[in-house]
Amino acid sequence: MSAAESTPGAAMMRGTRPAPEFTSNKPLGSLGSACGRIVACLFAPFVLLLTALFLPFILVSSNEFPIWRQKRVGYRGLDIWIPKFSTMNVTSSGELRETWFGRLVRPIGLDEILQIFCIVKGDMQWFGPRPFLRRDLDELYISSVLSRTKPGLFNSRSLATGAGNRALQEGVISIAEMVRYDLSDLENWSFSYAARLVLRTLVMMASTGVMMVRSRS
Numbered sequence: 001m002s003a004a005e006s007t008p009g010a011a012m013m014r015g016t017r018p019a020p021e022f023t024s025n026k027p028l029g030s031l032g033s034a035c036g037r038i039v040a041c042l043f044a045p046f047v048l049l050l051t052a053l054f055l056p057f058i059l060v061s062s063n064e065f066p067i068w069r070q071k072r073v074g075y076r077g078l079d080i081w082i083p084k085f086s087t088m089n090v091t092s093s094g095e096l097r098e099t100w101f102g103r104l105v106r107p108i109g110l111d112e113i114l115q116i117f118c119i120v121k122g123d124m125q126w127f128g129p130r131p132f133l134r135r136d137l138d139e140l141y142i143s144s145v146l147s148r149t150k151p152g153l154f155n156s157r158s159l160a161t162g163a164g165n166r167a168l169q170e171g172v173i174s175i176a177e178m179v180r181y182d183l184s185d186l187e188n189w190s191f192s193y194a195a196r197l198v199l200r201t202l203v204m205m206a207s208t209g210v211m212m213v214r215s216r217s
Helices: 008-013 026-031 034-061 100-105 110-121 139-146 156-161 175-187 191-216
Strands: 067-073 079-085 088-090 096-098 125-127 152-154
Touching: 034 079, 034 100, 034 110, 034 125, 079 100, 079 110, 100 110, 110 152, 125 191, 139 175, 152 191, 156 175, 156 191
Parallel strands: 125 152
Antiparallel strands: 067 079, 088 096
């Protein structure tokens, strides 16, 4: 078997799961399994409450179903389904346009909150790279990053480029730069590192929210 045939991406193309790769990221792995799922279960009622508060605004602003699912790339290149709030409208010409509700919640990352349930299910973890559409990724990213870790909510790349996946889609960051950020998270992992990620992410969300309020006042 050639080197190309033995890569995780090649195994995925053949319909088989690639062999596990070694990672020194032990704490991250544990938070992506039983411990992290228990914590996510504790947060789930608050997410349901927030969803109930959001629903009237989604229904008023969107012409689509308020909550839907989108297929993303998960651990080892396998498909996972991500629940999302409807933040886009389809125009008569078939174009997608962001709703006013989407303009409020997407910059601060609140449209990602339903991914808590993906952590409960075990498809995601608290700390890891954001889950992407398959069309946005290549085999380099899957074999370099997703062969070693599940997608997650908190990561250093989001701090550098903003919440969500717009940076890649808008050409602000390349796949190679994403690989460097995400592998750096894996290599530098510790619980103190995770705490700093959470704190800095909350500060970023708060700062973005303040800037949005000021721009509208």
